[in-house]
Amino acid sequence: MKKVLVANRGEIALRIMKTLQKMGIKTVAVYSEADRHAPHVRFADEAVLLGKAPSSASYLVMEKLIDAAKQTGADGIHPGYGFLSENAIFAQMVADNDITFIGPRPHAIKIMGNKLAAKDAVKDYNIPMVPGGEKAIADVDLAQKVASEIGFPILIKASAGGGGKGMRIVNNLSELPEQMNRAISEATAAFGDGSVFIEKYVGSPRHIEIQVLADTHGNIVHLFERECSIQRRHQKVVEEAPSSILTPEIRSAMGEAAIKVAKACDYIGAGTVEFLLDEDLNFYFLEMNTRLQVEHPVTELITGLDLVEQQIKVARGEKLEFNQEDLTIHGHALEVRVYAEDPLDDFMPSIGKLITYRTPTGAGIRVDDGFEEGMNVPMYYDPMLSKLITYGKNRDEAIQLMIKAIDTYHISGVATTLPFGKFVCEHEAFRSGKFDTHFVKDFYSPEQLTSQYRQEKEIAALVGLQLYLEHRKKINIPKTTHSNWKMNRM
Numbered sequence: 001m002k003k004v005l006v007a008n009r010g011e012i013a014l015r016i017m018k019t020l021q022k023m024g025i026k027t028v029a030v031y032s033e034a035d036r037h038a039p040h041v042r043f044a045d046e047a048v049l050l051g052k053a054p055s056s057a058s059y060l061v062m063e064k065l066i067d068a069a070k071q072t073g074a075d076g077i078h079p080g081y082g083f084l085s086e087n088a089i090f091a092q093m094v095a096d097n098d099i100t101f102i103g104p105r106p107h108a109i110k111i112m113g114n115k116l117a118a119k120d121a122v123k124d125y126n127i128p129m130v131p132g133g134e135k136a137i138a139d140v141d142l143a144q145k146v147a148s149e150i151g152f153p154i155l156i157k158a159s160a161g162g163g164g165k166g167m168r169i170v171n172n173l174s175e176l177p178e179q180m181n182r183a184i185s186e187a188t189a190a191f192g193d194g195s196v197f198i199e200k201y202v203g204s205p206r207h208i209e210i211q212v213l214a215d216t217h218g219n220i221v222h223l224f225e226r227e228c229s230i231q232r233r234h235q236k237v238v239e240e241a242p243s244s245i246l247t248p249e250i251r252s253a254m255g256e257a258a259i260k261v262a263k264a265c266d267y268i269g270a271g272t273v274e275f276l277l278d279e280d281l282n283f284y285f286l287e288m289n290t291r292l293q294v295e296h297p298v299t300e301l302i303t304g305l306d307l308v309e310q311q312i313k314v315a316r317g318e319k320l321e322f323n324q325e326d327l328t329i330h331g332h333a334l335e336v337r338v339y340a341e342d343p344l345d346d347f348m349p350s351i352g353k354l355i356t357y358r359t360p361t362g363a364g365i366r367v368d369d370g371f372e373e374g375m376n377v378p379m380y381y382d383p384m385l386s387k388l389i390t391y392g393k394n395r396d397e398a399i400q401l402m403i404k405a406i407d408t409y410h411i412s413g414v415a416t417t418l419p420f421g422k423f424v425c426e427h428e429a430f431r432s433g434k435f436d437t438h439f440v441k442d443f444y445s446p447e448q449l450t451s452q453y454r455q456e457k458e459i460a461a462l463v464g465l466q467l468y469l470e471h472r473k474k475i476n477i478p479k480t481t482h483s484n485w486k487m488n489r490m
């Protein structure tokens with residue numbers, strides 16, 4: 001592979017290109033009219049304009065990306081995350097044009113893109129799954145029978161859905177018909193596929209995912225877990241590795257289950273297997289994400305591996321250079337996602353110009369970003385500005401460093417979720433490790449931040465008063481009768 005086109009924008013495009021450059025591979029950026037001056041465009045060896053600002057006219061237009069690759073002679077395409085990264089048709093189109101898609105084969109993308117197909121693919125591998133039906137249900141009578149068997153509360157999920165879209169909790173038999181019809185019409189409207197299925201509802205789960213890596217020679221390893229329970233409306237906000245709740249035994253059991261999921265779909269490259277963990281530490285397979293994830297840096301920090309480099313080596317047909325026994329966890333890593341959203345105003349997107357943009361630096365601090373001071377935050381794309389990642393010997397150290405890094409990350413011009421990240425890091429439930437996916441809903445309200453700001457202002461006022469009093473003491477004029485200065489002048 002000599003030249004790779006990165007079919008993405010922002011921080012992830014830049015992060016991928018940095019590894020390509022390190023490996024001596026030429027880089028091609030693509031961009032929309034809104035991203036003409038973006039750092040990922042300037043960083044690349046070559047850049048191709050795709051079209052107007054909306055994703056539907058630029059980053060999502062498959063033919064334009066293929067044309068850009070052909071025009072520049074790129075022999076590989078890295079899709080990043082989002083956009084076309086989990087589109088099996090695109091992966092196939094790339095392959096049909098004799099370009100290497102840096103990701104799994106279309107077959108794996110297709111299976112894992114449909115939850116019922118995923119359940120079906122793994123059913124012979126003895127992987128723990130939440131009790132429930134493994135078939136699409138359209139008939140209310142059948143749904144009532146299945147629900148009664150597994151017991152309420154149950155969850156109705158859309159097979160084509162993902163990230164929590166189209167889910168409905170049902171508490172009793174009488175609610176079922178209405179919720180079921182709603183779920184079906186929602187799924188039809190959102191995904192063009194009204195298939196829904198039923199699962200037992202796990203009430204207070206943690207969301208834990210396992211990073212896997214598979215080569216084309218049949219070797220598969222797992223790179224341990226990421227704890228992603230701190231999320232807001234299915235949007236992750238803080239992630240860490242390792243999880244503070246897993247024992248070595250559960251960790252290896254989950255790792256082995258994840259490897260089996262990868263085997264079940266002939267997976268190639270870097271992928272993530274999502275699990276729910278209930279209060280009794282039972283884990284259940286949920287779904288597999290067939291791409292590089294936003295939060296992959298925490299895994300890189302605890303394993304010492306560059307996941308993009310591993311993706312490229314696998315795509316070149318190389319064998320993994322290590323096996324499971326070679327891999328160990330070193331230290332602890334934490335990631336806070338910095339969104340241009342206002343945590344005081346229901347996380348409303350905050351667009352505008354980055355008047356101040358200064359990132360924290362120092363040992364153990366990593367910032368993955370795609371913005372610079374003076375740039376506008378465009379309204380067309382995901383509002384994530386950057387990922388702030390810290391690494392320490394242990395969890396406490398990583399958290400402490402995160403708080404310090406947030407305090408020295410200066411952004412003005414747009415509101416950001418940095419203060420919200422600090423709120424999480426300082427919260428007792430987070431610090432003690434006793435939290436689940438309901439953390440934000442249970443503990444956060446804008447008043448938490450405004451009272452934090454008020455306390456900070458009070459402390460600042462008290463420090464100011466103290467300094468003033470000490471200073472006044474020091475400049476007290478000695479009670480001597482006269483000064484030499486006056487005498488000399490006479």
Ligand code: MV4
Pocket residue numbers: 130155162163164165199200201202203205206207228229231234274276286287437
């Ligand atoms: C569940 C669940 C409880 N019980 N399934 C949400 C996203 C999708 N990946 C699966 N999700 C869930 N599935 C059963 N049977 C609770 C969730 C869930 C959740 C999962 C992970 C992270 C955050 C979440 C927030 C709410 C609900």
